[in-house]
Amino acid sequence: MDFLYTTYLNNPVWKWLITAGSVVAVFVFLKITKGIIAARAADFSKKTKTEWDDLVAGLIKGTNFFLLLALSVYVGSQFLVLAPLIMFWIGRLAVIALFIQGAIWGGKILEFIISRHVKRKMERDPGAVTTIKALGFIGKLALYSIVFLLILDNLGIDVTTLIAGLGVGGVAVALAVQNILGDLFSSFSIMLDKPFVIGDFVIVDDYLGTVEHIGLKTTRIRSLSGEQIVFSNTDLLNSRIRNYKRMYERRVVSSIGVTYQTPLEKLKAIPTIIREAIEAQEAARFDRAHFKAYGDFSLNFEFVYYVKSPDYNAYMDVQQEINLIIYRRFAEEKIEFAYPTQTLFVNRGER
Incomplete structure (x- = not known):
């Protein structure tokens, strides 16, 4: 058994064996403990309605393999007498593993908080959903940046000089992108x-179409014909946008023409007929109806009304009913709609 006392890196073999055994034992212990706690947390979360215990169960289950390994190596190294530089780097790697795991946990917590707010805001204020997602992205970016700087600082890199260098390089990058x-x-x-x-x-x-997604670079709109239209956000803001969802009521301007042979009494009755047709609709509000102009082949009437709903289908239903009523009333009053016609006068002179 003399080989047990053979020295490698100032430590006998038996110490290396104890270290290896302790690393394996600690790793197995942490792995089993993680599994038991995660299973208990998952079972408990199924029995409750709150989502916070689901988050805790997910965080435990998502504990990184490399964190457990780094902690196991750090504990095992305590049985050895190693050079200060080696012990320094073992400790630093364990700390870096903790930082990385902290970033993963922090990212999951941010995602959980964002998803909760998105669910609450989706029905009441859809506009806030995009803002919340953007703030979540900024929060994650800030978290990962801080962790990255902490890791660099633990590796002995001068973070102050790096930040100053990034400031100069950031100008060049900003110009490029x-x-x-x-x-x-x-x-x-x-x-x-x-x-x-x-x-x-x-x-x-x-x-035209319905807004489906607002991203950091593009906005996507689903058109009426089904395809997805992608706009860059800059181009979109430089365009003139008409938002029909925020229209409280729809103003409708329409016109009809009747023949020149229509008697004066019938012409005077047409605005009243149109008004009655519009007021018969609960979803419409009458504004005006007038004999507007003399056309090439018709006497033109213009009328204006409001549909009390911004919904396009509701507008078409109201317009259809008004048109049908006007058609029926004109038939009853024997008022003829005008259509393009020409009258030719032939002069039969003596030959």
């Missing part, structure tokens, strides 16, 4: 100013 940054800041403008939110029906130039 200015279009992307422009879309990013435009997305923040959309999220904070809320010219539209998910679910709004909008018209952008010649394109």
Whole structure:
């Protein structure tokens, strides 16, 4: 058994064996403990209605393999007499593993908080959903940046000099990706100013559809014909946007024409007929009806009314009913609708 006393790196073999055994034992112990606690937490979360215990169970289950290994190696190294530099790096690696695990846990906690707020805000204020997601992204970015700087600091890198260098390099990067940054800041403008939110029906130039997604670079709209239209956020904000979802009522301007042969009494009755047709609709509000102009082949009447709902289908239903009533009343009053006609006068002179 003399080989047990053979020295490697200032430590006999038996110490190395104890260290290896302790590393395995600690790792197995941590692994089993993690599994038991995660299973108990999962069972407990099934019995309750709150979501916080689900979060705790998920955090325990998501504990990283490398964290357990780093802690096991750190505990096992305490049985050895190693060079100060080696002990320093073993301790640093354990701390870095803790930082990385902390970042993972922090990211999951942020995701949990964001998802809870999204569920609460989705029905009451869809516009707040995009803002919450954006703040969550910024929170994650800040968390990961802080952890990254802490890791670099523990590795002995001068963080102050690095930050100063990043500031100079950041200017060059910003110039190279200015279009992307422009879309990013435009997305923040959309999220904070809320010219539209998910679910709004909008018209952008010649394109129209329902907003499906507002991202950090692009916004996606589902058109009426089914395809998805993708806009960069900068282009979208530079366009003229008409948001029909925020229309409280719809103003409708329509016109009809009757023949020139219509008697004066019938012409005077037409505005009243139109008014009665509109007022018969509960979802409509009459504004005006007038004999507007003499056309090329018709006497033109213009009328205006409001549909009390912004819904397009409701507007079409109201307009259909009004048109049918006007058609029926004109038939009863023997008023003829005009259509393009020409009258030719032939002069039969003597030959």
